[in-house]
Amino acid sequence: MIPNVIEQEILIEAPMDVVWRVVTEPEQISRWFSDSAEIDMRPGGDGVLAWKDHGTVKLRVEKLEPPRAFSFRWVFPEGAEPREGNSMLVEFALSAEGESTRLRVVERGMRDMGAWTEEEKARFVEDHTAGWVGHLGGLRTYVAQDCQVSMRP
């Protein structure tokens, strides 16, 4: 089953400029998203996210409006230009809430991949799904370890 829109949000007790840097600076991205991130951070800029265990994913920056909006397209067929219909769009939106920041992420386009052949879809499913399962496991461990550390006196 394929969702068309996924939304998640979180309230962060830090000002927008700090959250903006964590979300958009490649060296920070490699701490919460991939194992490494090389991104030409400007609209139209290309980037590569890499995971040690499951390869790389290309992305292209769409919108970069500090400190409120950042979006990119990813998961498009090899050699193709990312656009609506052959890729997924990930949009981050930041808004101030008192001294905190609300961070919202929306990922859309999963069911619009009409340009993909069945073979491409199947290959993507295999690569992407397997990769994410491992990645998610790693992040969970990371978060859990951090909680243990911060609970120490």
Next chain:
Amino acid sequence: MSPQRAGDEELWAAVTEPSRRRLLDVLLAHGEATPTALAGELPFTRQAVVKHLAVLGRAGIVEGRRHGREVRYAVCPERLDAAVRAMSDVAARWGVRLTVVKRLAESAHLDRRRGARMAGD
């Protein structure tokens, strides 16, 4: 991400809309309810509730049964379960990533208040 069936898309559209998720929460708490009762607990009109129930009904997530003059609705647990499970896989990934972003930003903020600088400064 296997090639989807039309029914699945409907299921997705039905449960990813925030108002309908709230409606489902209330309906699950009641087990069975009429549109009027649901509208009493939600910031929607009865008319809006009826529309949302129709979308959920087409997707097979709720079922209406007539009791005299009124229709009572209930959730079909298996269909809802299927939808939530598939959706939560993707949503959970972003949820976990956002949790890490929160942790990083909050600790960077604390460091900065203490006079330290963020990596990269």
